[in-house]
Amino acid sequence: MEFISQHPVLVVSLVKIALTLFVVMTALAYLTWFERKVVARMQSRWGPYYVGAHGLLQPLADGVKFLFKEDVTPPSSDIVTYLLAPFLALVLALTAIALIPIGPPDVTVLGQPVFAVSNVSIGLIFLFSITSLGVYGVALAGWSSNSKYPLMGGLRSSAQMISYEVSLTLSVVGVLLLAGTLNLSDIVSGPNGQTGYWLHFIPKWNVFPQIVGFLCYITAAIAETNRVPFDLPEAETELVAGFHTEYSSFKFAMFFMAEYANMITVSCLATILFFGGWLSPFGGGEWEKFIPVLIFGALAVYCLYDIATELQSIIHKLQFTIVVGLFLALAAVCFFFPQYAMPPFWFILKIGIFMFFYVWARGTLPRFRYDQLMSFGWKLLLPVSLANLVVTAVVWLVMHP
Amino acid sequence: MIAPLIVFFACAILAVLGAILLIIVREPIHSALSLVVVMVSLAILYLLLGAPFVAAVQILVYAGAIMVLFVFVIMLLNAGEEERTDWSKIAKWIGLPLGFVLLLEIAHWLFHSEPGTAVANGVAAPPPASTFALSTALFRQYLLPFEATSILILIAILGALVLARKDQ
Amino acid sequence: MSIPVSYYLALSGILFGLGVVAFVFKRNIITIFMAIELMLNAVNLAFVAFARAHNQLDGLIFVFFVIVVAAAEAAVGLAIVLALAHTRQSLNVDRVNLLKF
């Protein structure tokens, strides 16, 4: 006990890290489920259904499958880099998340802020520098497999990432001008952050003044994460599976998780930069805690209805009762500890919307051709984001003489 | 707190190892990776030296852009192991030894250059350089060189375009 | 606990020297470029160390400029490498002796 009181920094940090890792890993797993479900609905299918109620245990099954598959290492591959690549990818992806604050910095336990693993003064730049290293994972994977398609995939992805990183960074600078800081939590709730309202009802989120920047950002972000419609590095129709063709079992899983972790990261960043992070759109009154309570309550009710009517097997019913309990627990937490629960609630809600957007894009959009990709990135996206930056700067100067 | 010293030596050793690795490995991409290692460890040292922004930029630009470019080119040209030809006798018999001599010279000289008491870290150390101060210096005092570098970059881009075009 | 600046300087000196050695020793032109980058990095370290020692920002500013120059140099240099590889089918500088009398 007194160890805790003596080293609050160490303890709280460790706890935070562990918690984040656990949450993120779970989220990654269930994102796959979410994605498959949504895409299935778009294609009017059921999606995973039988492994667990509504396929709730599907991710678990996948994990097990990945773990116990045979791990093939191509003999002609460059072994060191071949092993290094997936680790690099996943580690960097997870590290990036550690910089994301999901709540106000002034909420503390033992005098330590709880809502961010580390609150760096120039968090944004660090975030970008870490994500910029993400290229290595893909590129090295492509090169070290020492076979045609992965090499092409690696080449494509590195070129693509370099190209879109520029626009990504530029599109954010506009927000930086408005916020006047590089610290992520200051960007949200700093002196000239995103708290407050225009005309008393439009929340002061950067997305409204920076709509162009936001569009550039989200486009570049999708490209950075190699998602549809920019998933050329793993275009199965052309390159089998692109850079991770030669990867099997858990190494492949690492790439997989890295990709989803990156998605989460960029979504978090988008939320923080453009959508007021953890701020609620209603000004954060005391009554707001009823919103999540109602939502979770409704979900619980729906699950109960499901148990009653839909689900046949007793196991499924049991599982769903657990889910119901979970929802009720969440509702309770939101009701009794709003100051700890509300910010993450809004934050995660927003991220959820972004995730849905990702899946939606995947479900609807066709893939670019490579030259289209490049010319789009360099000839459209870059100039637009530059123009946005210039305009923002000029307007800012005019408004702050 | 002994921590800074540990970090320093860890990073220093890592950097030196990376540099040595850069020399001895034959695969260009391995050299590139070892150089990235050097850069990252240097970035950590910058953090230690209270220059977080520089550290970030070091990673962002050096490791994240320049070295990626190198890797990209290596992959593009599919550069295999380098052949250890020795067509330059002078480089073999004089260059390398002299290189080491220079190494010793500089190290020795620099080591004695500053009185060893100069505090680089710890309690008496000045606060880390704030981004604001940095940008102020860059855009006020050093505006002209800054603009000059922007022109340099532009010219470099054009030059790269002209050089790399195939249909010449 | 404080670290003498001279440690950093010595480290940068060693790195620079290794860069020089690499510059002479390596045959692959791309790697030679990397050697140059290594030397630049060593110099950067010295700059930052001095900036810290004298508690002035100028050193850091110079690091920026060095990085910019390095970027430009890499861009042009790699373009040259590409052109060279297309014409000479080799990256070995020993095989590329155009600067002959």
Add this chain to the structure above:
Amino acid sequence: MLILNHLWIIMLLPLLGSATNGLLGLPLGERWSKAAVNAVGVGSVALSFLCVCEAVREFAALPASQVPVIRDYFTWMTAGPFRAGFTLQVDQLTIVMLLVVTGVGLLVHIFSVGYMAHEGGYYRFFSYLNLFVFFMLTLVLGGNLLVTFVGWEGVGLCSYLLIGFWFLKKSAADAGKKAFITTRIGDMGFMIGILLVFATFRTVDYGAIFQAAAPYPVETHVGVITAICLLLFAGAVGKSAQLPLYVWLPDAMEGPTPVSALIHAATMVTAGVYIVARMNPLFARAPIAMLVVAIVGAVTAFYSATIGMAQTDIKKVLAYSTISQLGYMFLACGVGAYASGIFHLMTHAFFKGLLFLAAGSVIHAMGGEQDMLKMGGLWKKIPVTAWTMLIATFAIAGIPPFAGFFSKDEILWAAYSGPYANKALWALGFVAALLTSFYMFRLIFLTFFGQQRYDEHHVHVHESPWIMLGPLCVLAVLSTVGGWFAAPKLWDGPDYFANYLNPVFAGSAALAPQIVEPSHTLELYFSGFAVLAGLVGLAIAWFVYLGDPERPKRLAKSLGGLYRLVYGKYFVDEIYSTVIVKPLIWGSEHILWHVVDEGMIDGTVNGTADVARAAGAQARKLQSGNARSYATWVIIGAVGFTALLLGILGMRP
């Protein structure tokens, strides 16, 4: 204080005009006809003139304590103690010069629009003309000798360009070169003068110079100040075409007539007078130099007047007349009557400019004919030109109440009774006045009166367009009333012009030897004499040229050798060419070219080249072409250098 604080505006406008016409003139001229070129060329000078007027207004409002207005815009060059700023200065003298330059310049520009209308290289002409105005303004505005010198050389350049405007015509090109080279001789002296000024007074700013010169006594022998004055005067002699460097001015008549009017009558050639007047505090301390100036002026006045009598080319006559009038001005400066000199400078700018422009109009009417013997009887055909030219002639001949009378009268009076009075010089000037009136009326009679000596069918005479006649009329008015500043002197009133310039010349006047002011009646007598001289000249001209047409020939025959001598301009050009030019050419060919250049210089160069080649043949062995070897060399250097540093600086650098 708008303009006085930003004097550079005045200069900048013509420069901009010149640049615009010079750079865009060709496309402009092609796309929107010549209107654009005119607008730019004339407009810039017009604006500049307006600025000058504004400057005059502001200057007039200034208290005497703030005169002269000196504006130091930026440091032009510094070396040790030496510092020359881009300094502009305005005092009464400058004001007069500014008005003359921009005013007459404007009129000439307008005239040129009509006169050059059918010439090629139209935009080029206006570009040069504007450039000239710019340099002339630099010259008169310059606050130190160096800025003035820039203008000084600049106007020389423009003069060269404009004389050789029709550079395809060999005579024109040669004339241009001649003018340039001849004036360079004087400029050399001018430059040395500047250096000597700096060596003596450690500065080149006018104000500072005069302050530094204050302690110097009046030199009775040839001292440093005398040397400075003489050297500067040498430059003036070259620029203002005085003896013995006058030869370029007659040839300069090859240039377009407006050029002759502006540069070779009104402004540039008076730069010499301006500089002498400007340096008056120095001259006042060097009586010997002043004497030289006066002698040169008087002799030139007389000498070139005699040549003028026998010329038949209308512009040549005017050229020699200009030289002689400039002589008057120098005479004035020489006898310490700077105000009168500047006064004559101004009036001369009016009437001589008018004469040239009118002559231009005549030539225009005659379709390019310049020989007076092929004219005659033009009075009815081109009345406006004739009238204006007649007015100008009255002015130059010193007939009251025209402008020339007052100024020339003042000069002669000063030469007779001034502090540095010198009867002999006065006599020369007086005779010159008579001759002046003679050859001018000769010109008038030959041109406008008598029976016509050209044939109708080839030349059809026509009056010039009003764009040309307008300036003539303005100048005619000016050369009539231009002298009335000094009119009150006749009834013993004040001389407003002299009083206005007084602050500039007061210092030197104080140094002048004291004299008893002679009576006013005597002055009136002298004025009478002057007028008489003018009338006598008129009468002789009448008698000779309006009598029977054979008389001039008979007269020439009877005078024989003398006439031929004068007609041949005393063969000065020939003498110069045999005495100076030919030996120079021979020397440069046989000694400089064959011996020095081919022998020594080329020998040295080739020798060096051979050595270098031999060395290179050996050194290229190092060029193995292997990059790593080169790198090794670099490292060897680096190691050596570092070792050196360590060796010198030891462990702790």
